[in-house]
Amino acid sequence: VLQLSCGERLESELRQAGFRVTPQRAVILESISHLKGHRSAQEVFDSAVARLPGLNIATVYRTLDTLHQAGIIDLFPAGPNSILFSLRDEANKHGHLLCRNCARVLKVDPAYFKALAETMRNTYAFKVDCEHLTLQGICEACRTELSED
Amino acid sequence: VLQLSCGERLESELRQAGFRVTPQRAVILESISHLKGHRSAQEVFDSAVARLPGLNIATVYRTLDTLHQAGIIDLFPAGPNSILFSLRDEANKHGHLLCRNCARVLKVDPAYFKALAETMRNTYAFKVDCEHLTLQGICEACRTELSED
DNA sequence: GTAAATGCAAAGCTTTTGCAGTGAG
DNA sequence: CTCACTGCAAAAGCTTTGCATTTAC
Numbered sequence: 001v002l003q004l005s006c007g008e009r010l011e012s013e014l015r016q017a018g019f020r021v022t023p024q025r026a027v028i029l030e031s032i033s034h035l036k037g038h039r040s041a042q043e044v045f046d047s048a049v050a051r052l053p054g055l056n057i058a059t060v061y062r063t064l065d066t067l068h069q070a071g072i073i074d075l076f077p078a079g080p081n082s083i084l085f086s087l088r089d090e091a092n093k094h095g096h097l098l099c100r101n102c103a104r105v106l107k108v109d110p111a112y113f114k115a116l117a118e119t120m121r122n123t124y125a126f127k128v129d130c131e132h133l134t135l136q137g138i139c140e141a142c143r144t145e146l147s148e149d
Numbered sequence: 150v151l152q153l154s155c156g157e158r159l160e161s162e163l164r165q166a167g168f169r170v171t172p173q174r175a176v177i178l179e180s181i182s183h184l185k186g187h188r189s190a191q192e193v194f195d196s197a198v199a200r201l202p203g204l205n206i207a208t209v210y211r212t213l214d215t216l217h218q219a220g221i222i223d224l225f226p227a228g229p230n231s232i233l234f235s236l237r238d239e240a241n242k243h244g245h246l247l248c249r250n251c252a253r254v255l256k257v258d259p260a261y262f263k264a265l266a267e268t269m270r271n272t273y274a275f276k277v278d279c280e281h282l283t284l285q286g287i288c289e290a291c292r293t294e295l296s297e298d
Numbered sequence: 299g300t301a302a303a304t305g306c307a308a309a310g311c312t313t314t315t316g317c318a319g320t321g322a323g
Numbered sequence: 324c325t326c327a328c329t330g331c332a333a334a335a336g337c338t339t340t341g342c343a344t345t346t347a348c
Binding site for chain 1: 225246248255257261262264265266268269272273274275276277278282283284285286287288289292
């Protein structure tokens with residue numbers, strides 16, 4: 001097996017999902033794989049346009065949709081007027097703790113969600129997405145600042 | 150103690166929180182208390198403008214913000230370009246199961262979240278909002294339709 | 299060669315804001 | 324009487340779409 005770069009591996013996944021690999025998509029993939037964490041379409045665009053001047057943000061939106069269809073990225077809602085994207089990382093699945101005050105995001109081991117997911121499935125016949133779950137609440141710093149209990 | 154209508158009780162809460170009770174706010178409160186479940190600003194507006202022609206949607210947004218500050222309604226993000234609002238109901242606190250396919254919302258007894266919240270607090274020093282938590286996943290109907298496992 | 303993808307510009311949708319006028323307390 | 328609130332209209336974000344052109348396969 002040949003050693004592939006991160007971007008090359010993703011291009012291969014994209015092709016296997018039946019999509020074409022264009023320079024724009026390659027650059028966007030590279031950008032996403034270098035931008036750690038959860039990013040907005042605008043952040044992806046800012047990073048990608050630096051490598052490929054002339055890139056249009058509409059292409060970024062269309063590509064993010066394509067990558068989602070291809071199962072390469074995940075997306076999760078983060079309040080009004082914002083979707084965040086992140087590379088799907090099978091080896092490092094995680095949930096999120098989103099602070100409603102400062103909007104910081106902590107990663108959570110999804111193993112903690114297993115028991116709850118099982119209960120939801122049994123009780124409500126609902127299959128919770130453990131691998132990319134987001135729980136809202138308040139982080140330690142903000143809790144101190146707001147003196148919530 | 151006098152018997153107050155649902156709307157009157159809420160007006161009283163609003164006044165006690167230091168806000169003025171205007172006809173617009175009264176109508177919006179009435180609408181919210183009659184619209185069960187989780188509604189968008191647009192839905193609240195549609196319902197309220199029928200009772201008070203001339204009402205402006207900007208007023209609805211400002212009022213929803215006011216009601217949130219007054220602790221009368223809760224809001225939760227539901228994807229891009231949408232916040233949903235619902236009456237805060239102390240006697241009937243609940244979480245949500247949001248289907249990522251059909252966007253239907255199931256109510257959940259928040260008691261199920263207690264154990265997880267405790268774990269998150271101990272492990273990540275993060276205080277999860279159990280009373281208005283939303284878990285994404287896939288509902289029974291959609292699971293069958295999409296034949297997901 | 300052909301269907302898919304892109305750039306561009308325009309529109310769509312939800313939400314916010316500035317400001318002058320109105321009205322609740 | 325005063326300050327909070329409203330309507331209106333305009334703008335601000337984020338995202339989507341139509342269409343002619345380009346390009347991966």
